[in-house]
Amino acid sequence: MKAAVYRRPGPADEVLEVVKLERPEPGPGEVRVRMVTSGINPTDWKTRAGLTGRMPDGFQVPHHDGAGVVDAVGSGVTGLTAGQRVWLYLAAFGNRYGTAAEYAIVPAARVVPLPGHASDDLGACLGVPALTAAHCLGGDPDAVKGRTVLVAGGAGAVGHYAIELAKHAGARVVATVSSDDKRTLAERAGADLVVRYTDGDVAERIRDFAGPVDRVVEVAFGANLALDMAVLRPGGTIATYAAAGQLSLPVGEFMQANITLAFVLLYGLSAGQLSDAVRWTSAALAAGALSALPVLAYPLDRVAAAQERVAGQPVGKVVLRIAGN
Structure with a gap:
């Protein structure tokens, strides 16, 4: 698969690269998602820049948030099936396969169904914010x-x-x-x-x-x-x-x-606190009460420029369009 990675913290244009990786297989309790859109948050560029003290485990595919389609599920996963549209949160937290790639491997608890009326851009804008x-x-x-x-x-x-x-x-x-x-x-x-x-x-x-x-x-x-x-x-x-x-x-x-x-x-939130926040967000999303911010879209190959754009605090939400790269 095609993926953005960095192997050490540092400036975006020095450490971020787009490479070919083996497509990972989901383990027990995990879901593989074919990514359509990857949302970028300030915490993503700060982690890559080394401001949070977290080091990559060999390599890191960045970005916590995104939207895509379930591609495969590991053993023990219930409530999610192949072909289902979903949004992701905290994908790269304690996990090397974030959303800035053609596929992400994510614990099932961080994969949430995306209603049919909600766009991929909206799904990618949720998550952390x-x-x-x-x-x-x-x-x-x-x-x-x-x-x-x-x-x-x-x-x-x-x-x-x-x-x-x-x-x-x-x-x-x-x-x-x-x-x-x-x-x-x-x-x-x-x-x-x-x-x-x-x-x-x-x-x-x-x-x-x-x-x-x-x-x-x-x-x-x-x-x-x-x-x-x-x-x-x-x-x-x-x-x-x-x-x-x-x-x-x-x-x-x-x-x-x-x-x-x-x-x-x-x-730092507990699993219960995260579940409460996901439940509230999902209910509002299902009711059509949530909307996307103005979207500033980049292709995967320009991930460094996209992260720099986020660091500049633009008005709107910066995303990577993964599908079609």
């Missing part, structure tokens, strides 16, 4: 039903699905963005109010529209902490999935308001 969003929202629709949610970075991949999942669950959603183009994307996702965080009186506008916020899905915890605390109700929750560096917290304010602060990293 949608499951992160679902967990940040509490892991279950009832956690946000009838409540108010603030989504920071509402035009990003996690923010996009946080808006759509929360709205489908019956929440009122406020989103912050940095530009008018991103405002349009957040509005299309269903946000009830979209505010540019560069404008003045953001906290006042949010409070006037929605009152106190019950939960914040946060992309820039340090930069947005003052705004979050200004609009969050006592007993509310801030779930952040992209915090980095050193943070200084107003511990007294957190304690007085009984604020819950949750740091979310998909790799």
Whole structure:
């Protein structure tokens, strides 16, 4: 099979190459998927660049997310059959065969049926972003039903699905963005109010529209902490999935308001937590409540350029089109 691989961490154009590999066979509990589209997330290029400390086991086919068709199943696999359209998540986590190849071998738990009305692009856009969003929202629709949610970075991949999942669950959603183009994307996702965080009186506008916020899905915890605390109700929750560096917290304010602060990293979730996020995402997908971000497509042979595009933080979702390479 044709596959993108890297054998050591480093710059994309130095370590990524497209090679021919033996098509792997699924072992017990595994599924082989013929890939159609491979979705690329920031965690994919950061791992390849060596920023996460994970080294390849001989070689690594990158990318966690994707969509394709079940090609073969190993012993003990139930509920998945050859020819079935599916979406994948965390394919490359603890596994050398990610989705940037003509075939991927994935544990069956990370392979999810893709409804007939859902495109391959949409399937490849789910995975890490949608499951992160679902967990940040509490892991279950009832956690946000009838409540108010603030989504920071509402035009990003996690923010996009946080808006759509929360709205489908019956929440009122406020989103912050940095530009008018991103405002349009957040509005299309269903946000009830979209505010540019560069404008003045953001906290006042949010409070006037929605009152106190019950939960914040946060992309820039340090930069947005003052705004979050200004609009969050006592007993509310801030779930952040992209915090980095050193943070200084107003511990007294957190304690007085009984604020819950949750740091979310998909790799560290339990099997049960992942199952909850998959269940919620799948139900919303089946109901037609989820949509793809604007897609920026590359062929497999340009995997290095595609990863560099993701590192540049584009508006939209970068994917590899595998079929036809």
